[in-house]
Amino acid sequence: MTTSARQAAERIAALRSEIDAHNYRYYVLDEPTIPDAEYDRLFNELKALEAEHPELITPESPTQRVGGAALSAFGEVRHEVPMLSLGNAFAEEDLREFDRRVREGLADQLPAGDLFGGGAEVEYSCEPKLDGLAVSLLYENGVLVRGATRGDGSTGEDISANVRTVRNIPLKLQGSGWPARLEVRGEVFMSKAGFEQMNARQLESGGKTFANPRNAAAGSLRQLDPRVTASRPLEFCAYGIGLVEGELPGTHYDILQALKGWGLPISRELKLARGVEECLAYYRNIGERRQSLAYEIDGVVFKVNSLAWQRELGFRAREPRWAIAHKFPASEELTELLDVEFQVGRTGAVTPVARLRPVQVAGVTVSNATLHNMDEVARLGLMIGDTVIVRRAGDVIPQVMAVVLERRPADARPVRIPEHCPVCGSQVERTQLVRRSKSGRANVSEGAVYRCVGRLSCAAQLKQSIIHFVSRRAMDIEGLGDKIVEQLVDSGLVSSPADLYSLSYEQVVALEGFADLSTRNLLASIEASRTPSLARFIYALGIPDVGEETAKVLARSLGSLARIQQALPEVLTYLPDIGAEVAYEIRNFFDDGHNRSVIARLLEHIRLQDEGEVHAEFAASVSLGDFLARLEIPFIAATGAQKLADKAGSLEGVIALSQDWLELSQLKGLNEKARQSLREFFAAPANVARARAIERQLLDFGMHWSCEKRVVEGLPLAGQTWVLTGTLEAMSRDQAKARLEGLGAKVAGSVSAKTACVVAGPGAGSKLAKAGELGIRILDEEQFLALLAEHGLGV
Structure with missing residues (x-):
């Protein structure tokens, strides 16, 4: 063996030993002593050496885990000591x-x-x-x-x-x-x-x-x-x-x-x-x-x-x-799908629900299970009469996981979406998703959700929308529970959320279950809700796909209801965590005449708080290059868009340049395909009008590149996502969330690889376990309180 081969063999042996030791600490002791990057460096060095010296590769080397050629079949193994069941x-x-x-x-x-x-x-x-x-x-x-x-x-x-x-x-x-x-x-x-x-x-x-x-x-x-x-x-x-x-x-x-x-x-x-x-x-x-x-x-x-x-x-x-x-009691069981019924939610979504032959799953009798939407029904291949596997984990709503096809009866019936709303009889329509193609055209595709078009004339939607409107995280009107809302709607006293603010003492006290004190308490709670924050109000409107966090983003970023109502989908996508689908849902909601009428009536009774300017973070935040890239002109990515911006200096300059073939041909960084695409894009009047409309709104909002850029006050947790789990003893979960948001953090409900930190109080469950698996920083309550105190937010 040559000197170099001997040195390679020694180094390979040392690397294998070191990597095996790190695997032991990581997988067995759960006490890793080096970061992943250092482990990868050692592993890659070993792979490189083995590639240079394949004669030194052994079956037990840590690199030999990638799997070899596929087998035609598994061989048999006779257990010398039988593997018995328990x-x-x-x-x-x-x-x-x-x-x-x-x-x-x-x-x-x-x-x-x-x-x-x-x-x-x-x-x-x-x-x-x-x-x-x-x-x-x-x-x-x-x-x-x-x-x-x-x-x-x-x-x-x-x-x-x-x-x-x-x-x-x-x-x-x-x-x-x-x-x-x-x-x-x-x-x-x-x-x-x-x-x-x-x-x-x-x-x-x-x-x-x-x-x-x-x-x-x-x-x-x-x-x-x-x-x-x-x-x-x-x-x-x-x-x-x-x-x-x-x-x-x-x-x-x-x-x-x-x-x-x-x-x-x-x-x-x-x-x-x-x-x-x-x-x-x-x-x-x-x-x-x-x-x-x-x-x-x-x-x-x-x-x-x-x-x-x-x-x-x-x-x-x-x-x-x-x-x-x-x-433990089984979390999965077999049962029969007796029927599929359809429920109507506050946004009009018509959702299939499985009616099952009652069965014990994880210690609970289950007779209903969620089916999510008709796409899920199609994915499962579900038919009424099928034997299905039902799963329940913890407090999660039971789900139909699979169909046992070999038990399908001859008279099984397909599941069909109703043509008319089961509550109000209005038409049921499949949602449409609008997307801009790279040529600038609006492409319409079918969504996964079916909706009743009856809106608030549908009793189910009206009741659910008011229940959502008055909920604690929305307008927080205490005393308006589900049954009372049903009474108000069924009696004709309330036909929109705005009607709540016109209720009189005589109307409320006449309702079942109300006396003098409870009536006065309810009216006082309604009165106290007349000055909501902008974020609460946006969330209370019940815009599809706009949860509490998205409502906060809209309120904090755009600063006023008027801007949110006017915002074009393309402008909304400049805001954090708002994608095209949510942007179009927001736009469609405010384009609806009925919704505009309800909002106008509500504004006669309430006074929004916290309205102001577009947040400093978004002042002059849109560059011309980014603007052009987001128009999705075919064959023009971020680099090409920036070259156009540098050359033309303005949108009007880009439009003029696109039609000046001689000038455009001299622009370095754009190939023939990109130049032709730019020319065709701005030759279409609809694309020019759309681009100008977006630019006008960016100017109106102060987000345009020509606007004055304002200084952003730095927040210590800006850009970070935190998760709260378990029970905090020193404060409520809402108070902890408010403090984190005050430091610039976004507080999410689930743990992912993007989570910066998890605050775990007593009783923390699966979120804590997942954070541990992903190696995410974890603070107990004492450490969390110390962090807040550092930033002047102590209890």
Whole structure:
């Protein structure tokens, strides 16, 4: 071996050792010591060296996880020690009966009970039962040589090529002292966050989505092409052993700790419990935290901890007498779709709702489930009479996840959207999405939502719109609950939100359930709502797709109701987080004559607060280059648009230049296609008129490049997205949100890769778990209060 080859071999060995150590800290200890960028540098250096010296590549190298050529079929693996299933406990009494049988079976081994008659207690290991696919990993002399599925318990499938792609399965064991042959058993699963991200990628690419993380994990691990498996976010958790040739500790708990020391991930929820009462306490604790865990579980597994006692208890049929799975109530069940009915919401959206044969799902009787919209009905291929899989997780509304096609009856009926509103009889129309093509033309496509066109003449829309208008986060009119709103509408006293401000004492006191004091309280609450902030008022109007945060963006950015009403869709898209679809919804809402009439009537009764100028952040914020790029002229991207802006200096200059072929041909940076496209674009009068209209509005709003730029006062959290989860003790969630917004942050309801920080109070759940998975900064309440105090916003 030459000197350079020897040096490469030494460096490769050192890199593998270092990378394996970092994988152990990351996947097993959850204590990474280097940033991702440094890990990537080491990994890429190893890949480069192995590419230069392919003769030095070994199967256990960290680089060998990408998957090789596709297989034609899986081979069979006969388990030398059968992979048996566990017995199940579904109720507390079942677990107590299991413990009684264990103690009976160990009567000769257990110490005598106490003087007061209490029996001796058995020590159990406890861990969550992951909802994935059981696999077996065989290590020989510390090197992974085979992976297999459980199969029927005696024979499984050889998935060696696929398990090698799972990032947290060590290809070579860490440390020393492992048996010469060691079969590790565990579960391959997919975290909730990984599942969501994978399904999102599948949707983007037009691929098949999975119903739940378990199906996704099982389907990913049984791909004939290992490269597909390598692309999926799979994880492994060891829960036991099979074949062993060598020495291991004498308890199940200590064996798992040894596996952890050798680089295999084990459950962070692993605990020991003495006696059945401690087991039940563990089960209840995990059950309460189930939704906040980063992965799906369907129960808890209890195992007699002593291996000697396990051998004493032995097996019964195809399951051990020393272990049991205490299952949670099922979160998925089969039932029959009896019918599909349609509900009408406040924006007129006509939404299908599944009426189901009642079934127990996760401990709750479910008879209805959401279907979202008709596109979802089509995606599921749903027909009335079908047997369907219904899923319920925590407090989430039950969903129909899939159809069991093989059980479809001969008389199954298609689901059809009604032509007329089921409440008012008005026409039901499919929404239209308007998009500008690159040629400047408006393209109309069908949306996913069907709407009743009856607007406030539809009782359902009127009631829902008023319920939304008076809600706490909108106009905050206390005392106007759903039933009272229904009374007001049904009695004819209220036919629009503006009518609330004309209610008299005599009209209210005559309503069912009202007396003198409650009437005066309601009228006082209505009176107190006459001076809302602009953001509250915009949100209260119930514009489709405009939630509380978007309403705040509109109010803060444009500063007045008049500007928001006038704003063109193209101008609205200059504001943060407002895309084309929402911009057109806003424009369509204010273009509607009925909506304008209701707003005019409301303004006779209320006085908006906080109105002012366009925010300084947007003063003279639009450059000519950006303006031209946003016109979406074919073949003219940002660079070309800027060259046009630099050359022409104004919109009128660009329009003139577009028709001056000689001058345009001398402009460097635009090719022939781009020049021809520019000429054709501005040769169309409609495009010229549209561009000039947008420019006029930018001038009116002070956003035009020629306007005076104002100084923006810096806010410490400007541009950051924060998330609040759990219960804060020093202040309400709304107060915390207001303080964060005062520091410039946007407060979102869900955690994503763009989240800057999560504030987690007691009882924090899945958002905290997801933040931990994504490596997002997390503050507890004490740290959050300290941050606020630093900026003068203490409690």
